[in-house]
Amino acid sequence: MSAxxxxxxxxxxxxxxxxxxxxxxxxxxxxxGERIAVIENEFGPEGIDNDLLFTGGAEQIVEMNNGCICxxxxxxxxxxxxxxxxxRERDPAAFSRVIIDTTGLAxxxxxxxxFFIDDEIAAHYRLDAVIxxxxxxxxxxxxxxxxxxxxxxGFADRILLSKADLVGPEDERLLRQRLRRINPRAPIVPxxxxxxxxxxxxxxxxxxxxxxxxxxxxxLGEETHEHDDAVQSFAFRSDTPLDxxxxxxxxxxxxxxxxxxxxxYKGIVAFPGMAHRVVFQGVHMMMGSDIGSAWRxxxxxESRLVFIGRELPQDGLLxxxxxxxxxxx
Amino acid sequence: MVAxxxxxxxxxxPPAEADSEVRFAEPWQARAFGLVVQMNAAGHFTWAEWVExxxxxxxxxxxxxxxxxxxxxxxxxxxxxxxxLMLAKGITSYEQLAARRFAIGAAGATHVLx
Numbered sequence: 001m002s003a004x005x006x007x008x009x010x011x012x013x014x015x016x017x018x019x020x021x022x023x024x025x026x027x028x029x030x031x032x033g034e035r036i037a038v039i040e041n042e043f044g045p046e047g048i049d050n051d052l053l054f055t056g057g058a059e060q061i062v063e064m065n066n067g068c069i070c071x072x073x074x075x076x077x078x079x080x081x082x083x084x085x086x087x088r089e090r091d092p093a094a095f096s097r098v099i100i101d102t103t104g105l106a107x108x109x110x111x112x113x114x115f116f117i118d119d120e121i122a123a124h125y126r127l128d129a130v131i132x133x134x135x136x137x138x139x140x141x142x143x144x145x146x147x148x149x150x151x152x153x154g155f156a157d158r159i160l161l162s163k164a165d166l167v168g169p170e171d172e173r174l175l176r177q178r179l180r181r182i183n184p185r186a187p188i189v190p191x192x193x194x195x196x197x198x199x200x201x202x203x204x205x206x207x208x209x210x211x212x213x214x215x216x217x218x219x220l221g222e223e224t225h226e227h228d229d230a231v232q233s234f235a236f237r238s239d240t241p242l243d244x245x246x247x248x249x250x251x252x253x254x255x256x257x258x259x260x261x262x263x264x265y266k267g268i269v270a271f272p273g274m275a276h277r278v279v280f281q282g283v284h285m286m287m288g289s290d291i292g293s294a295w296r297x298x299x300x301x302e303s304r305l306v307f308i309g310r311e312l313p314q315d316g317l318l319x320x321x322x323x324x325x326x327x328x329x
Numbered sequence: 330m331v332a333x334x335x336x337x338x339x340x341x342x343p344p345a346e347a348d349s350e351v352r353f354a355e356p357w358q359a360r361a362f363g364l365v366v367q368m369n370a371a372g373h374f375t376w377a378e379w380v381e382x383x384x385x386x387x388x389x390x391x392x393x394x395x396x397x398x399x400x401x402x403x404x405x406x407x408x409x410x411x412x413x414l415m416l417a418k419g420i421t422s423y424e425q426l427a428a429r430r431f432a433i434g435a436a437g438a439t440h441v442l443x
Contacts, residue, residue, distance in 0.1 A: 071440075116442045119356075207442070244431060251435035271427075278428040280435070281442070288442030289432035291425040 014133030016104035019162035026194035037095040073114040129206035132156035150231035157206025160191035209290040259285035270301035358404040
């Protein structure tokens, strides 16, 4: 057993020009007393000045040999993170955090999955969160033109909105609404010239099996919208406990049919006879679950599930979830 | 030291069916093995307690097999003993085990996020 703590890792995504490099520069300059290793795949025009900068060349997507199309990892990350770990074994003070700056068009999923699929990486690193920088000025057009932009938003644990000073309040409101429909669980944080409190970027615990599932109120069924993005979200609520076996069967079918399209999902559910919540979250076809906090005396045992994905058959999935309630035959 | 504990453990083990070598066909089997070693190292139970818990599972499996019922294999017995001991010692609860198993049943054992 290694005595070293797992190193938190942040994946930074966002389209070229959205302000990722500016943000990264600000994070590195702040006096946080930490040594941060940065993995970059391309040099932006501004460049990053950091002793611990690693460039891995092209992002290298590797399909795992278990025949599962979703279980792709990034081979370049496996190699670089392995080398970084070796360095840290020699010198535990070498670095205490890793930030991965992805290329503009990258799909964040293989990078994120690397931390769950590769045993060595999982043993030494903890994926903290995926942070997506969206340019308020060009974000709308980028969402229109590139499905990757939608995927980066859908995958995010935090959305940082840059250049909001360059658009009017109505344009900003509409963009926020659109981002909210794609991803209702990631808070949207303004990032003027990369000025974001570090607490909004680091140690977010986006993949933790906690009881937190903050869904923006009223994101469902709001006013009609002009954009029908391919990446969309929906939520399911139930005041009736869910049958665990039916819900497992639901996921087996949903992951089999829609695993590649299901980007992120999370649930906090009530099972009959259990004093505690059960929490789960997933990335494509991979899923983790754990016990949550105890239901309080007299508390309404509400189950809540949120799904974010590409062209999901929302009505069918909601109907199938409704059939998981215990008193439904 | 974990390595010393491992030797103690291996020495204390009831012999497996065909040979005394521990072999892992699947990753969970190695993890179940490592779990027991680590929990002993952390002082959660003694090897005497482990041998007792494991022997009970072996005996139960043999009793099941004797009357033609499906019996768990060596590593399933090992896991059952580990879970039983963790429950007895209050290290985990039935609800926690059920909660952790949810993702295994939903996504499959090879697709569980750790």
